[in-house]
Amino acid sequence: MPRARHRRKKSKQQIQRPNHKLPPELISEIFEYLWGGILDEPAYEYEIPNAIDDHFSQERSDLFRVSMVCSVWRQIAIPRIWQKVKFQLDFERDWESLFQWLMEGDYGKYVRQIHVEYDYDPKQNETALSLSEKFGGIVEFVETVPNMHTFAVRFNSATSDHIAEDLPPVMDSFFHEISASCRSVRRVKIHTSGLRGPNKDDTLNLPSVSNIIFMVTNTVREVDLMMHIATRETIEALCNCKGVDRALVHCCSWGDTPGDYYTLLMSWKHLKNLQIEPPHHIDPIWEETYSKSLQYLSENCGDQLEELWMPLREEDQKLFCNLVERTPNLKVLALEGKDFENDGQFLNVVARTTPNLNYIHLSYFPNITGKDVKIVNWDQLIDVNIMGCELLEKETKFFDRVKEECCPQLNIHIYDLEGNVVENR
Numbered sequence: 001m002p003r004a005r006h007r008r009k010k011s012k013q014q015i016q017r018p019n020h021k022l023p024p025e026l027i028s029e030i031f032e033y034l035w036g037g038i039l040d041e042p043a044y045e046y047e048i049p050n051a052i053d054d055h056f057s058q059e060r061s062d063l064f065r066v067s068m069v070c071s072v073w074r075q076i077a078i079p080r081i082w083q084k085v086k087f088q089l090d091f092e093r094d095w096e097s098l099f100q101w102l103m104e105g106d107y108g109k110y111v112r113q114i115h116v117e118y119d120y121d122p123k124q125n126e127t128a129l130s131l132s133e134k135f136g137g138i139v140e141f142v143e144t145v146p147n148m149h150t151f152a153v154r155f156n157s158a159t160s161d162h163i164a165e166d167l168p169p170v171m172d173s174f175f176h177e178i179s180a181s182c183r184s185v186r187r188v189k190i191h192t193s194g195l196r197g198p199n200k201d202d203t204l205n206l207p208s209v210s211n212i213i214f215m216v217t218n219t220v221r222e223v224d225l226m227m228h229i230a231t232r233e234t235i236e237a238l239c240n241c242k243g244v245d246r247a248l249v250h251c252c253s254w255g256d257t258p259g260d261y262y263t264l265l266m267s268w269k270h271l272k273n274l275q276i277e278p279p280h281h282i283d284p285i286w287e288e289t290y291s292k293s294l295q296y297l298s299e300n301c302g303d304q305l306e307e308l309w310m311p312l313r314e315e316d317q318k319l320f321c322n323l324v325e326r327t328p329n330l331k332v333l334a335l336e337g338k339d340f341e342n343d344g345q346f347l348n349v350v351a352r353t354t355p356n357l358n359y360i361h362l363s364y365f366p367n368i369t370g371k372d373v374k375i376v377n378w379d380q381l382i383d384v385n386i387m388g389c390e391l392l393e394k395e396t397k398f399f400d401r402v403k404e405e406c407c408p409q410l411n412i413h414i415y416d417l418e419g420n421v422v423e424n425r
Contacts, residue, residue, distance in 0.1 A: 027076050031063060050086040050115075051107070052098070082110035084150075085141075089118040089134050090158075099137035108144030114151050120167070120195055121158040128166040135174040142181040151182055151212065152189035152224075155204070163195055168204060175208035185216045189224035191250075213237035222246040235260050239267040246273040248309075251286070262289050262296070271301050273332075275309035282338070287315070294319040302326030309334040309361075314342050321349040330354045334361035334385075344372030351375045363387040363415075370398035378406035387415035399425050 022030075049061040067077035085107075102108070116138060120126070142148065155171065157163070182188075190212075192204050210233035213220075217240045225248070230238070238244075247268060251261055265271075274297070279286055294316060297305070305327045312320055312335045324330065324346075333350065344365060350357070358381055362368065369391045386392055399412050403425060412425040 086115035179211035224248040273307035298323035307332035
């Protein structure tokens with residue numbers, strides 16, 4: 001009691017709340033864990049949430065929730081919350097109010113990734129005017145983004161209908177207008193394969209895509225492009241993007257220029273990550289070009305390649321093995337069997353020559369068995385995906401032994417032919 005009398009009341013300035021005791025540097029590190037990336041370093045789009053969804057949907061990210069604890073935490077969280085903005089144009093919302101809110105909040109200074117998605121549905125009665133107004137709002141907002149490093153567009157279709165004739169010109173104008181704001185972009189992703197053009201050939205003519213590629217020639221490091229929208233001007237611009245080290249090339253259709261893919265490969269001298277999606281209909285021109293590209297990669301890019309996502313035909317096994325033998329730094333390997341009736345002898349080379357491999361994906365190799373994959377260095381792997389490998393999928397005890405004897409922390413995902421999860425281990 002005597003001691004209590006002599007205690008002085010602490011002033012409000014002397015009382016420090018528990019959430020204020022952590023230094024900003026530690027809070028930032030915690031927030032980066034919640035966010036899934038490091039501020040101002042390119043992160044894959046699936047790793048971080050959409051800022052618009054964070055503010056307007058019921059499913060909010062962990063980072064957004066902790067930002068509501070106090071003003072100090074919010075100041076640290078805001079630059080991360082606003083790293084990515086995705087506009088889903090087929091959503092029903094008050095677009096004019098949304099763009100006004102974005103502009104008044106001055107959030108553009110934090111944004112690094114801009115994503116635009118549109119699923120065409122004739123039932124929505126989208127007009128050229130309404131779509132143009134949405135694109136106009138995006139262009140105006142992007143003009144306030146000084147440090148955009150990712151620009152991604154995905155045009156899809158909810159039905160098999162051809163798109164209305166008055167919409168492609170609006171889309172093309174959008175690419176033309178927004179290109180001026182893409183000067184610092186390091187990642188370009190343009191997908192339109194799911195959208196059928198107004199003409200019978202299904203091609204969506206968007207020549208202004210080349211404007212964006214010309215604008216990012218000196219800055220772009222990653223290209224993810226559907227070849228069927230690549231005009232001659234676009235190909236020429238891509239060839240001048242000498243700094244590309246990550247390329248995802250979707251060869252949906254060769255059109256009249258079957259050599260474009262090979263030309264691009266020879267132009268990108270610093271490739272570390274290459275993903276190839278073959279045409280829907282394989283023809284002799286594709287087969288010849290693809291075989292030639294495997295030979296080129298093994299002779300010129302082996303030492304620097306870290307990720308390979310590609311089809312594998314029986315005829316190309318020798319070329320593939322020659323390539324893998326020259327890729328000592330390979331960390332990720334994803335292979336899709338194309339009419340592959342042989343066993344998995346190529347895995348011998350993979351096991352012997354890839355000491356840094358930590359992820360492997362095998363799809364559509366029906367005759368591969370546990371005996372074939374037994375030689376894989378399982379103890380160095382982190383993730384394994386198996387899809388459409390019928391004989392291998394039946395050997396469930398094999399994967400139990402792998403986890404028990406080699407690597408208990410290994411993640412094994414098994415899918416059926418339709419891509420549905422059969423089993424996770």
